[in-house]
Amino acid sequence: MHPEEPVGPMPTDGQGRGSGPARCPRHPERETGVSCTRCGRPVCPECMVPAAVGFQCPECAHGGAPRQQYPPQQPRTTARGLLALGDGALVTKVLIGLNLLVFLYTQYVADGLQAGRLVLWSRALPSGARGGLAAGPDEWYRLVSAMFMHAGLLHLVMNMFSLWVLGPQLERVLGRLRYLGLYLVSGVAGNALAYLVTGADLQSVGASGAIYGLMGATAVLFKVTRTPMQPVIALLVVNLVFTFSLSDVIDWRAHVGGLVAGLVTGAGLMYAPRAHRNLVQGLTVAGVLALSLVLMLLGTARLPG
Known part of the structure; x- marks a missing residue:
């Protein structure tokens, strides 16, 4: 099953175009639609740490990584490369x-x-x-x-x-x-x-x-x-x-x-x-x-x- 939805920050091909769904840095085979509220990195269900608002990655939750350590988000795309609407609901x-x-x-x-x-x-x-x-x-x-x-x-x-x-x-x-x-x-x-x-x-x-x-x-x-x-x-x-x-x-x-x-x-x-x-x-x-x-x-x- 391959969801066709906004899936967070995407790797780019150098021209600002998304090249695939967002994947958890700790589990690269896992697509995810959730990003760490502190640094912006994609985070899968196994790695999510509940925060006051949303979820954080383990590094931010336990080590206090600086905010926006992850590269700024590029335009998000669906699993088929279409521009995402940005609506998580x-x-x-x-x-x-x-x-x-x-x-x-x-x-x-x-x-x-x-x-x-x-x-x-x-x-x-x-x-x-x-x-x-x-x-x-x-x-x-x-x-x-x-x-x-x-x-x-x-x-x-x-x-x-x-x-x-x-x-x-x-x-x-x-x-x-x-x-x-x-x-x-x-x-x-x-x-x-x-x-x-x-x-x-x-x-x-x-x-x-x-x-x-x-x-x-x-x-x-x-x-x-x-x-x-x-x-x-x-x-x-x-x-x-x-x-x-x-x-x-x-x-x-x-x-x-x-x-x-x-x-x-x-x-x-x-x-x-x-x-x-x-x-x-x-x-x-x-x-x-x-x-x-x-x-x-x-x-x-x-x-x-």
Whole structure:
């Protein structure tokens, strides 16, 4: 997997043009989108040392290297040599925008189309119409589309606030493509577990499964960067207690499935061995998707004939 995102200061060919993605000086085989806030050098997840603002490289954190010791940043490029936009939260903003657009569509445009052939979301529909996540393989797409539909304005605001808090840091560390993969596979895995446990009549909507996946990946990031784990553990415990306390209105299955998928995917992305980094990362994402497919097959097999 090769992210196409701004990736920090780039080596140049002598004419000011970037020649490739930024790489950690201590681990040259690792691309990274994060720079030391003190000297500006690229720093990978293994080398990040938490600072009051952002992260520092080990040299600055432990030796107090002079600020801007690293050469001034050159124009940044994507993995294909295109000029970067310089937005470390672009995918997060796009996801928030998509969720908002789908909410407006389902609230003000599509009410009369809910019983049509293409049902885009999982929702309690009028008596006699189809409801739940999916009625079989021909509607598995709803395990994805339901991730972008919300039951009300408060539901949308809470999820989008969580996405904005958790997303940008992971997007900068992982890169856009890896981060998007993490988000999507977490959401799909959460809905697949809900589909397996509850079946086609489940009424479940929202980005919560994907967001719980981001929580899990954030816990992995804190572990990799040796950041104190108490805050993220407290966040997870509070959210899980809240989830199970209101299980009659909150889909705990999507939350738990998304959390586990986020932990597994985050570990695969951040702990991938140096020699086979891209291969291991790609296999991790593919493996979580394959497991989700197995859950969907098992769930479909349980549906009434």
